[in-house]
Amino acid sequence: MIRLAACQYAIELHETWEAYADHFQALCAEAVEGGAQLLLLPEYAGLVLSGQLASDQRSDLKGSISGIQPLVEPWLALCESIARRWRIYLQPGSLPVLDADGCYRNRAWLFGPDGVLGYQDKLIMTRFEREQWGIAAGQGLKVFDTALGRLGILICYDNEFPMLARHLAEGGADLILAPSCTDTEAGYHRVRIGAQARALENQIAVLQSPTVGMAAWSPALDENIGRAGLFVPPDHGMPSNGVVAESAELCPARSRWLVCEVDLDAVRQVRREGQVFIRRDWPEQFECVS
Numbered sequence: 001m002i003r004l005a006a007c008q009y010a011i012e013l014h015e016t017w018e019a020y021a022d023h024f025q026a027l028c029a030e031a032v033e034g035g036a037q038l039l040l041l042p043e044y045a046g047l048v049l050s051g052q053l054a055s056d057q058r059s060d061l062k063g064s065i066s067g068i069q070p071l072v073e074p075w076l077a078l079c080e081s082i083a084r085r086w087r088i089y090l091q092p093g094s095l096p097v098l099d100a101d102g103c104y105r106n107r108a109w110l111f112g113p114d115g116v117l118g119y120q121d122k123l124i125m126t127r128f129e130r131e132q133w134g135i136a137a138g139q140g141l142k143v144f145d146t147a148l149g150r151l152g153i154l155i156c157y158d159n160e161f162p163m164l165a166r167h168l169a170e171g172g173a174d175l176i177l178a179p180s181c182t183d184t185e186a187g188y189h190r191v192r193i194g195a196q197a198r199a200l201e202n203q204i205a206v207l208q209s210p211t212v213g214m215a216a217w218s219p220a221l222d223e224n225i226g227r228a229g230l231f232v233p234p235d236h237g238m239p240s241n242g243v244v245a246e247s248a249e250l251c252p253a254r255s256r257w258l259v260c261e262v263d264l265d266a267v268r269q270v271r272r273e274g275q276v277f278i279r280r281d282w283p284e285q286f287e288c289v290s
Contacts, residue, residue, distance in 0.1 A: 001263045002148045005036035006207050006228035008247050009093070010255040011215035013051045017071070020049065021078055027255055028082050028090070034259040038089040038148060040209040043106070043122075043156045043181035045093025046075060047221055061133060061219045065096040065104055072097060076109065076116070083111035089146055093179050093209070094122070094155055096135055103136035108153050108179060110144050117144050122155035123164060133220065143171040149264045156180040159208075160194040162201060169202035169279065174264045178208040180226060185250070188226040196242055199231040203271045203279045205244075205262050206231045212251045225251050228258035235274040237266050 007027070014020035031039045049071045050057075050064040057063045072095070083090040094108040106122035106129065121138020122129075129135040141164060144151045152168035152175075159165070159178050168176060178195045182188040188210060195206040210226025227247040234242040245260035271279055 001261050002037055003035045003259065003261050004038050004040070004207055004230060005031035005034060005257045005259045006040045006209040006230065007031070007042065007045075008210060008212045008226065008228050008249075008252055008256045008258070009042050009045050010213040010252065011048060011211055011218065011221045011224055012213070012255075013215070013217055014048065015051055017052060017074070020052065024078065024092075025082060028086070031257045031259065032086045032088060034257065036088065036257070036259055038091070040091045040177050040179060040207055041093035042209045042211045042226075043094050043108075043179040044096075044211065044221060045179070046072075046095025047218070049075060049095070050218060050220075055217070058217060059219060064218065064220065065133075066098070068095065069098050079109065080111050080115055083113060084115065087113040089113070089148060089151075091153065091177050091179065099136075104134060105138050106135055106155060107138070108155055108177075110151070110153065110177075112146060117146070118142055120153035120155070123158050124161060126157050141167050141171070143168060143173045149174045151175050151177060153177045153179070154198075156182070156191055159191050159198060159206070162198065165198035165202055165204075165206075166282070169204055174204055174267060175262070176204060176206045178206055180208055181211045181221070181224065182226055183223040185225055188250075192227070192229060195229070196231040199242060200233050201278055201282070203233045203235070203267065203274065205264065205267050212255075213253070228256075230258070230260045230262060232262065232267055233270050233274070233278070235270045235276070238270060 211224035
């Protein structure tokens with residue numbers, strides 16, 4: 001059994017590095033005090049760093065992401081120090097990062113008790129990212145080996161595409177981390193339904209963490225809504241609806257952790273001895289007959 005914490009992360013304005021670092025460390029401490037071994041924050045949680053920019057730059061859609069680039073390395077160092085200090089796994093959400101080819105990519109790092117384990121880029125862009133913001137797609141999927149199990153990361157919209165989770169499952173992932181950022185209830189449900197469907201199809205666990213709240217100072221993070229949740233295949237030994245835990249409020253006024261437990265051995269047993277063998281029976285191809 002492993003203990004997980006998924007944050008409903010309220011987008012707040014922190015105008016200095018010290019204010020942000022104190023906030024972030026205190027937030028992580030809450031989850032650690034609850035016994036969490038792995039902490040997940042949402043997509044674009046790192047963009048809160050833009051609160052440290054001058055008001056005219058943080059209110060500019062593209063200017064805000066260029067402005068935070070000098071803060072990326074200190075942010076990574078802070079995340080690594082938190083993971084090392086408490087001997088935990090930390091996926092601190094994502095943020096836009098400028099690559100050597102001149103493109104920004106939506107990147108999510110994973111940290112462990114001994115430091116950084118690597119990162120996963122978002123692969124499929126939403127219309128907003130592609131058409132207005134200029135965020136480019138990443139390439140490739142990674143499976144991370146940890147003491148808790150084998151993990152994958154699918155950022156927000158990526159959870160709505162079955163082939164991506166299938167690739168991670170075939171690579172041995174038992175748990176997918178799903179950091180999300182959605183500005184409507186419909187958007188939240190698209191990702192949530194996708195996350196639960198991926199758990200069903202691949203007979204694995206999926207943990208979702210969303211942004212919440214209003215941030216008028218940020219054109220990228222202005223409105224946020226969603227619940228945190230942990231989803232598994234509905235089968236022997238699992239909840240009948242496939243929902244292990246879910247946040248009570250859709251949009252709390254402050255950041256809240258959903259702390260929950262999952263037995264990945266029991267999830268693996270479903271794949272071996274379940275009522276159905278969805279993962280095994282996944283068809284390689286269909287032939288349409290008219």
